[in-house]
Amino acid sequence: MAMSTRLAKSLSKLIFPVILLIVAALAAASVWLTYRTAHPDAVKYLVTPEKYAQLSSRGSQVTDETWTNKDGSTSRGWLLRGIENAPAVVLFHKYGADRSYILNLGVKLNESTNFTVLMPDLRAHGENAPVKNSSFGGCEAEDAISAVEFIRNLKTPNQITLVGKDVGVYGIELGASAALNAAAIDKTIKALVLDSVPENSDALVTDAVSRRFPFASSITTRLAKVGTFLYFFDGCYKRDPSCETAKKIDGRSILLLAGLDAPDFQESTTKLSKCFASGNKIESKTDLSPSGVGIINASIDQSEAYDRRIIDFFRNNLGN
Template sequence: MANSTRLFKSIARLLLPALLLIVVAIAGSAIFLVYSTARPLKTRYLVTPDKYGQLSSRAAQVTEESWSNKDGSSSRGWLLRGSDNAPAVILYHKYGADRSHVLNLGVKLNESTNFTVLMPDLRAHGENPTVQNASFGGCEAEDAASAVEYLKNLKNQNQIGLVGKNIGIFGVEMGALVAISLASKDQTIKAIALDSVPQDSDGLLTAAVDKRYPFASFATAKLAKLGTRFYFFDGCYKREPACDTARSIENRNIMLLAGVDAQDFQDSTSKLAKCFPVSNKFENKLDLSPSGYSITNASMEQSEAYDQRLIDFFRNSLTN
């Protein structure tokens, strides 16, 4: 008996360090995957207002703006002022993109409606971002609330509030998660256009990890989800499914868009359509080719048709 006990203790002493190393290695790998994916690869803006302004007098009116967030960080965005007391629309890009991806839409929306248009960079996105880590829709939703406050505090030349009572919001992929989260908490968001909506932040993270680390994607996605428990210990990561968030949104105008170019998000967006209460008014187009997820690769005709669909939606939703 004593010999057996000593044998078990010896085996335990041998295995415990190895098991500990395995646990540390798994945790370290999980945290690294989240850390690296939360810092999107940096790219230059597709186009800037300065360059666009050489072709469009309206684009030349775009200004660089910044404002404070609730956590003490700062956000930045391009602003196109509209008519006094007209509605405003916020445009949010997808993960890995930046505000330049919605600049053309923003300029055309402002030209067509005279709405004020704000085009922010999401956290960790754009050139020289002010915040280095993205949170896949969590803290970004809090930042969006600060963006709304910024719009409401804008003044015209007579120091009277510029923006009217109605606000619209558009988002693609991660931007869509931000938009739906904001709309669930802010009744002034009257029109919501969502394109390629992930099921939740885990779905967005999985897609981002798969794209960045395509080898053994099943394992890396599982590790990354585990890593969020450690990396976002402060609660910035939002785990609520988009469907649950949608159930609290009532009496709004909603447009859902998706396409075959992002089939996983096409499926999740289609399912999301069933989650909103019936008090909302809907416009759905879930078979686009391409959707806003890949609109930068579309032809000029496809891009113009996509933009016009959104312009018509916001005009009809915010002025009636």
């Protein structure tokens, strides 16, 4: 009996360090995956306003602006001023993209409506990003509110407030999550276009990890989701479902978009349409091919049709 007890103790002394090492390795791997995903690869802008000016005179009117977020960090964006007292729209890109992906839409929107248009880089996106860490929609929502405040405080050369009372927001995927969360807090946002809205931040992480680390993605995505609890323990990572956020929004005009090119987000966006209160005016088009997620690879005709749908929606629902 004594020998059995000693043997058990000896085995436990051997096995426990191994188990501890495995747990530590898994924890380290989960944090590393989250860290890598929260830091998208830095890429050059697809197009700059200077280059775009060769196609449209509005491109030469784009200015590069910066402002301070609620947490003291800095955001930046391209700004196209509209006419005095006209509405404004803020455009938010998807994860892994940057403001150059929405420059064409922003210029077209400004040309067609004379609205003021702001195109920010989300956290950790764009060349030499001032904030290096994405939070998959949490801090981005606070940043979106700061962007709306910035655009509301714009002045004309005569120090008259430039933007009228109506503001709209547009976002794809990560940008849609930020726009949705911002609208739930800022009741002055009147119109929303949300393309491919994730079910929650975990869904964003899952999609980003599976694209970035496709090998054994079923394992890496689970590890990364666990890693968010450790990596964002003192941050602003939000786990609230988009549906719960949508229930806080009332009295707005909302256009929901999604498509076959992002089936997971197509499903979550379709479900989201049932979450908004009855006081909202909801339009939905969730069978696009492609959605805004893949619009960069679309034909000219497809891109034109997509942009026209968004421009017409904002024209019809802002300033009326």
